[in-house]
Amino acid sequence: MNQYASLPDGPTAPILCDLRSDTVTRPDAAMRAAMAKAEVGDDVFGDDPTVNRLETTLAERLGKAAGLFLTSGTQSNFVGLLSHCARGEEVITGRPYHIYKYEAKGASVLGGIGLEPLDVAADGALDPAHITAAVKDDDPHMPITRLLSLENTHNGIAIPLTRLGDAVQAGRDAGLAVHLDGARYFNAVAALNCAEAALADLFDTVSICLSKGLGAPVGSVLVGPQDVIDRARRWRKMLGGGTRQAGILAAAALHALDHNVSRLAEDHARAATLADALRPYGDVQQATNMIFFTPPGGVTDAFPQHMARHGVHLTGATGTTRLVVHKDVTDDGLNAAVTGLRSFFGG
Structure with missing residues (x-):
């Protein structure tokens, strides 16, 4: 700028x-200093210790088995959707949510994944009845509904855990996995005054952006079950998202988690x-x-x-x-x- x-x-x-x-x-002076002294390796080989520490730290803080460092929130969401869905399968999400409105329909264009958008309530939540109605029957004329993707915050609104829980339960009852676009995850946690893991507990996978309110220059982390993150790592490589000495960026993210959440x-x-x-x-x-x-x-x-x-x-x-x-x-x-x-x- x-x-x-x-x-x-x-x-x-x-x-x-x-x-x-x-x-x-x-990045402020303290963050730049952390970046300058970061211990690095080749992350594609899995031997960048600072990247590994970032992935482990955020996964543990959110109560998940594993994490994966990616270059952006859009890439993190896209890799998350690819890791849940095969070509010809479908994601239910909100019409104004980021993955539907602002990610160039990448899941559909590049991943062959359908996006079924629903209207959202004034508080940014999805109606559980609308989710249930959107799930497709086992019919060869229809895509297979595989995933529910939610968002918190949405337009700055921190959606209460009870409202999210009702939507998530509707997805679970229909046999869906559930993903959260948590671009401003810690803003939601601060506004809801809940434990960091309490929000993540509702979801299989969560995408956390580090370059917005937390102030890191680059990056997001996708957290979730080990098998999903293993698939996500393969998708990241296929999309050209593998990085080498990325510990410099991971050090900024770790500094942000230590100093900019509170x-x-x-x-x-x-x-x-x-x-x-x-x-x-x-x-x-x-x-x-x-x-x-x-x-x-x-x-x-x-x-x-x-x-x-x-x-x-x-x-x-x-x-x-x-x-x-x-x-x-x-x-x-x-x-x-x-x-x-x-x-x-x-x-």
Whole structure:
């Protein structure tokens, strides 16, 4: 990311607060030091000790038998789906969930796996009755329904364990395996105030992203039963996802797990503060570290351009804009955002 925000109709301004996503976090000095001193090997041969430690650490923390380090959340989800499903089989998931909407239908295009999308409730959960109804009969005209894939958080909403449990039970009753896209897993755990393993216990496999709120530069870990992770490792290799001295990246992830999980509640609190400042100017939906803001008439190009002049980086105009708070958003940056929006709306 450039140090300055480029504007089509105004001067540049130093970026004080980047609210586009929690993927924009950068390694701090302590994380860089951990990366620099990481012990490494060749991970394809299985002898990178830092990668091995990351996989074991996260699997143990979530109560699973094994883990696999992958380059991204999309790759982790894709490898997870391939490890559960054969070609011609099907995954039930939510229509707005990431694996259906934002992963280029890779499971279908490259894996031959059908995706059956269901509408989600306001809290991001799937209705158990809808899951049951979506499971296909044993009929050669139909795909074989093999997997239920859920998401937590969804649009920042931490779905309660009871709601997830009802959906999971519907899948289990139909003989399905169950996968969780936990891109912001630890945000959900922080918001639900539950044990780290309590959420994972509901699922066979869980994909955990390390490069969002936890602040690592790269990577996700897929955790689950040993036989599924063994298949996932083969799929990762087939997809070109094998890496060599990846311990440098795994060291960043381990540092994030040690230092950046406990502070996620700070992001949630700052997001609530920013949401309160936005409410006089339009519709605001906020949960965990995410805010969705829709002013009367919708967001136009003028709003992100104005905010950029105040050093605040937002996504482009879409009617509704998503603002995401993360560890690199300081109190000074938050104040810059509040000042910018008040000057734009005249508050």
